[in-house]
Amino acid sequence: MSLGSAIGSAIGRAIGSAIDGGGAVNTDAAVVILLGQSLNTARGTRVLQSSWADAYMFNDAVAVSEFDYFAANNEDGTNFVSVTSAVALAEGTGQSPAVGIATTIGESGDYARGYFCSVAVGARRLQALNQAGMRANLYAATQRFVDIAEAAGYTAFPIYYSAHGEADAAAGASESTYYDLGMDYYKMVRMCAKHALGDSTYEAPLILSYPAQTNGGGSGANDRAIKEAIRRIAEDLSAIDFPTYPFPCESDRVHNTNDGQVLRGEYAGLCARGTFGASPRIVSVTLSGTTFVATFDQAIVRDATVGVGSNLNTANAEDGFEWVDNGTEIAITGGSLVYGATTVTGTLASAPVGTLAQQVLRYASQVTTVTLTAGVANLAGGNVRANVTGVVSDHVPTFTHYPWAIPQVFDSVTAP
């Protein structure tokens, strides 16, 4: 299935019914379920409430981590009393990405109303999300919102956004283990939507973000394994993926700031409503002597205005690109990068000694051993984004959303 058809079953139907009949009443409802771990819970301090009057949450709270039962056991399934009805979306003391998602979905006018719930639980590996109460909560949230929306006369369109990977990276999960489990988990997520709707043809839009960083620095090998697994899952399931490095982080490099929570939510909402598709990714790399050419899957442009990873580009990295020759980094000559419409051409400081099969081009995967500092300058990231019109943030008007290139470890280098 193409990416377009993956999002088409929900977004296309929403837009279509909004305009069908020359002014027919829009009765489409987005059911947005947030998955994953702490980044998708309500955390930190609330800085923004929803301005969309048609945004709803369950009667207990926007996130199961704030439900009454949760304090007693984080891995229980919710009680019906927490999901009995829908009330106006209102964050509690913390800030989840839900408000940001509601902002951008609401602005689009594609949906008459939106229902939002986070079933994420902090510090849980994928295998934990797959089972017991956390799996039950995925079904509970989806089914109850579908039932509530339909009872109110709306047509529900479940959409899922997952922010996950930190716990598995910290535990040293391999790329293959995370990939296999993730494929089963996200297939189950989409099956949950089919079951809730009673529609075997519905392919729920699935949005995946990459961790900014997962294991507190070091070699970054654990991080790269998980990010590669997420990339493969996104591609194999036709999900929309995006990196989180443009959004400001706390000093732990893992969690977004309160404003970053909103910004990330805004971006996920832009994906959910179809403004942005999958982020740019490298699809081929050639090497001839000391010259490499990386080709992206879409038009790209260099943009250093955000400055992600700017403190990490002082040694071997250039704009977030790094070259590895049989396990040893070769510096990319400073100022050598030339940007084409879909390509980046660069020059290595010395010719690799290994075979082509031993060459790797990494992007947005720098080792992060310098001093922890809040913001994005010390996050692994780069300066490549899609060459598209950006969307100015509602919450931070000085910030413009773009699809930034995903973190990548490209190891299929060929001759030109």
Add this chain to the structure above:
Amino acid sequence: MAISDITGYVQGFRFSDAAQYWDSGNSRFIDQAGYGDFNGLTITAGTPAFVGSGATRGLTLDNTVQGKFLPACPWAGACLVVMDPDMSVNGSIYPAIFGFAASVASNGKVQLTRASASDYIHYLMSASAVLQPNNRYTTGDMAGVKVGAFAMSQETRKSYATKDGVTVTESAAVAAANPWVGMSGKDTNRTDAQFARFGNLSGTIGDTTITTNKMTIYELHFFKGNPLITDAAAVAAEIAALKTQYGAT
């Protein structure tokens, strides 16, 4: 009348080796609810032994043939089963287990219990038996294939069971403080725990030793919601049709 006529049908298997039910190339029972391969039941150990013929074809379960399927109702829902116990000693066997906790008691499951030579009980049971809708068969009512339906409701926090779709037994409501109401399990963290175990009659993970107590399973179907209450007429009609098909009492 067909199973799919019952409201909320989300997953189901007919344990026959006819091509519309059994994908021999992939060792998979085809999901009869129409949700595709990922909703199917894959045999992962042993070689299925089918018994009977035609409309009464079934699968012998003796712990040597096992598989897995994605449980469609981990939070709340209903199931309908057609099975025939062959139990010679008192004890319990588990044709389906929803969870991978080391102790089978901590998992949701479909359970058959032989309490005595004249007392069989068919259960759908939540983790730690918080809810345990069941149909009991005693002297004069024990022999042959049985058709039963069960449900666990989060909304009422009650369980429901019926042998005919007309008379529905109903448990008392469980306190909201107890989370283990649905078809899920108190799992330890296992990478394979999103799937239900099928045919692991002993309840011991990884054990494929033949058991003394056996059964023949014919059909296993799952529904969202509680059709035993909300679509009782359809459930009753289907149970009657299945009883006729299998010659069940």
